Amino acid sequence: MRGEMRHALLVAIVSAIVLAVAPALIGTYTLTLLVIYGILALSLGLIWGFGGILCFGQAAFFGLGAYTYAIAAINIGESTVPFLLGIAIPFLFAAALGAMMFYGRLSDVYLGVITLVVTLLFFRFMNSTAGPEYVIGTARLGGFNGIPGFQTLNVPGDPSGYIFGDAYYYLTAVALLIVYLLVRWLLASPFGRIAMAIRENELRVELLGYDARARKTLLFSIGGAIAGLAGTLYASWAEIVTPGMFSLGQSAEIIIWCIVGGLGTLVGPVIGAMILAYLKFALGQQSVIDNTLVLGAILILCVLLMPRGVVPTLGTELRRSFQRPQTGGTRRRPGASPAERAHV
Amino acid sequence: MDLAAIFAVEILYALASLVVISSGLAVVFGMMRVINLAHGEFMMVGGYATIVAVKSGINIYIAMLIVAPIVVGVLGVIVERLIIRRLYGRLVDTMLATWGLSLLLIGLASMIFGNTTTGISPPIPGFAIGRYQVNGYSFFIILAAVAILVAMFAVLAGTRAGLVARGAMQNPAMASALGYNPERVYMLTFFAGSALAGLAGGLFAPLLGLVPTIGSAYIAKAFITVISGGASVIAGLVSSAVLFGATSQIFTLATTPMVGEIALLLIAVVLLRLLPQGITSRFFRGAM
Numbered sequence: 208m209r210g211e212m213r214h215a216l217l218v219a220i221v222s223a224i225v226l227a228v229a230p231a232l233i234g235t236y237t238l239t240l241l242v243i244y245g246i247l248a249l250s251l252g253l254i255w256g257f258g259g260i261l262c263f264g265q266a267a268f269f270g271l272g273a274y275t276y277a278i279a280a281i282n283i284g285e286s287t288v289p290f291l292l293g294i295a296i297p298f299l300f301a302a303a304l305g306a307m308m309f310y311g312r313l314s315d316v317y318l319g320v321i322t323l324v325v326t327l328l329f330f331r332f333m334n335s336t337a338g339p340e341y342v343i344g345t346a347r348l349g350g351f352n353g354i355p356g357f358q359t360l361n362v363p364g365d366p367s368g369y370i371f372g373d374a375y376y377y378l379t380a381v382a383l384l385i386v387y388l389l390v391r392w393l394l395a396s397p398f399g400r401i402a403m404a405i406r407e408n409e410l411r412v413e414l415l416g417y418d419a420r421a422r423k424t425l426l427f428s429i430g431g432a433i434a435g436l437a438g439t440l441y442a443s444w445a446e447i448v449t450p451g452m453f454s455l456g457q458s459a460e461i462i463i464w465c466i467v468g469g470l471g472t473l474v475g476p477v478i479g480a481m482i483l484a485y486l487k488f489a490l491g492q493q494s495v496i497d498n499t500l501v502l503g504a505i506l507i508l509c510v511l512l513m514p515r516g517v518v519p520t521l522g523t524e525l526r527r528s529f530q531r532p533q534t535g536g537t538r539r540r541p542g543a544s545p546a547e548r549a550h551v
Numbered sequence: 552m553d554l555a556a557i558f559a560v561e562i563l564y565a566l567a568s569l570v571v572i573s574s575g576l577a578v579v580f581g582m583m584r585v586i587n588l589a590h591g592e593f594m595m596v597g598g599y600a601t602i603v604a605v606k607s608g609i610n611i612y613i614a615m616l617i618v619a620p621i622v623v624g625v626l627g628v629i630v631e632r633l634i635i636r637r638l639y640g641r642l643v644d645t646m647l648a649t650w651g652l653s654l655l656l657i658g659l660a661s662m663i664f665g666n667t668t669t670g671i672s673p674p675i676p677g678f679a680i681g682r683y684q685v686n687g688y689s690f691f692i693i694l695a696a697v698a699i700l701v702a703m704f705a706v707l708a709g710t711r712a713g714l715v716a717r718g719a720m721q722n723p724a725m726a727s728a729l730g731y732n733p734e735r736v737y738m739l740t741f742f743a744g745s746a747l748a749g750l751a752g753g754l755f756a757p758l759l760g761l762v763p764t765i766g767s768a769y770i771a772k773a774f775i776t777v778i779s780g781g782a783s784v785i786a787g788l789v790s791s792a793v794l795f796g797a798t799s800q801i802f803t804l805a806t807t808p809m810v811g812e813i814a815l816l817l818i819a820v821v822l823l824r825l826l827p828q829g830i831t832s833r834f835f836r837g838a839m
Contacts, residue, residue, distance in 0.1 A: 261643060311824045316586065316642060320778045321823055324816045327771055331816070335809040455767055459650055466647060500658025506651030510644050511637060 215391035218474060219384050226380040235376035237488060242379040243440045244484045245477040246386055248464040250433035252476030253390055255465055257399070258426045259406030261315060264322035265461045267329050268297040268431040270452035272438025274333070274348075277448045280357040282344035286443075287363045293439030294432050301431025305424040312420075326453055333450035353449030360443040370443075379440050383477070386433055390473060393429070402426050463506050469516025478518060553681030558804060560680075564689040565803075566796035567696035571754055572769050573776040573788055574699050575747030580777050581784035582720050582740050584642065585635060588649040590748055590773055591766025592656035597623045597752025598761045599664060602671055611674045611757075619753030620746035627745020631738055639737070653766060660763035668760035688757065695754055699747065704785055716740055775819045781829020790830045795819065 229238055247269055254260045275296040279289035304325060308318055337350025346354060360375070362368035370378055393399050404412045405419045413419050442448050451457065460483070468479020483502070490498040513520050576590045587593070597619035604614035630652060638645045675687035707713040719726035719736040727733050751769075759765065776795055780787025795815050803811030826833050 307824060311827060313823065313827045316646075316778060317823050317827050319646070320775060321820055323771065324775060324819055328813060328816045331809060331812055335807075455771075459654070462647065462650070497658035497662045499654045500662065503651045503654030503656070503658060506654065507634060507648050510648040510651065511634065514644060 247437035248476035248480035254430035256470035264326035266457035268434035272435030273442040276439040281346035297435025298432035302428040305427035330453040469518035475518035565800035569792040570696040579744035589653035591770030593748035594752035597749035598756040601753040615753035623749025624746035631741040673757040781831035783831040
């Protein structure tokens, strides 16, 4: 465990340096969004890559965090409590949803359908709340137009001390590093070990006396909380929340980031998110080739050619070229285990 | 009385449209255990094929019933050869690759046709039942749904090809020992599923304005219907289409379309929680 944490600290220090230098190359406004997407990708990278839970609706927690923050910020006017609520509400919602699914022993595809449907429910509901009767406290939900004009993040206790621009970028960067270290610590703990064991063979873990259902529910909720954090940060960055955050496209993007970056790693999804989000931003500047087409092509090629993702593939290649040849078991993609084939 | 007739037609139409939308996906999932998340985009391609054919002077029925299925069927075979063939048995990877395919097709369609709505008018005029006006085309969709179900049953249960297909799905090694090539069977099954998606796209082309992103309106419904139906292709499709179609339409008529849609999604969640392997894991077991 100690070795792993030392490795994690090293990664964190390198990332901190990269994040500190990055504003010299890309504007902090864009960078902030990339970092937020990194946190969001980390949430799915945790539950999918290490827990083996493929959630088609990670966008639900992202959007829920953002909406919670926006609604609470309008009602309260100071950002500390809304910020915490923006993490707590998605955590609780994920716990409820996860308990329903995991205690019902739902398997892969069915899990995918339920999470997808829940995301669609949010999307449809939020789109239909344009009327003045949809009010929480003093906040109107606003339907398709979303909620603008709420208090953005401020220095705790000082509602006029807005955090914005470069300062906000550094805040999100620090948040990303803290989340990364916490998740690393979680995975190195006995809880994380058992979560990975459940991914590999749920039945065997249960026979050893662990309650896989409760553990999966907890892991799923932690993923929900991290996605919620990304949502609250996004709300403060964009200064508006819209139902588009719950869309299928948003969910698809999170999954693509993880696949491209590499499952079973934490750095992979973050890098995947940042590269692809930047690529999308850059592609948005031109009109020769459609942006969706490129994303789709990348996803297909990655599934076919690099099913383990860019970071693990590069890692293996690098190790192979630097080290003596050795026999090591390559790690399977959790989504492609034989157990899954047997279940469907 | 008139109102009751209208309600009956509306509910039947809701069931029928679910059957039409989901049949292609049901064939592919039920027979091959492949979930094609590009199903909605296959329908979109079918819709565009219909509209292009009609605009170049082909009769609308030929465009809908022949051109669209063939175009999408051929597209399906290409996709099967290039992508899906490499991913058999890897359910999640297939879903992801076809999701990528769906994005790719949306991108292609918006580059070719632009992000604008195009459409054609329904070939059957509406008529009145008592004081109410009905869309005549609804009856055509209902008829088409019945025809699709009958044809699926006839092919699967009544022909040698259907028998071979079912055999190859159940036990590819045995089928191959008996001299049938499972690869070919998979390819033809995927062709059939894609052609059904194209047919559905053609049938719905006159009803809704067509945009490149229209697939997402279909895919969730089709996905939910097929998964909730469970393993049997036809029995599962019919039972979940009846359940979801009736629920959503009753709620729609009683309140608003939005509530109807939310009711459909909620009942799907509850259903899957109670019957995680779909309706036909419990009821109609062993049906086709």
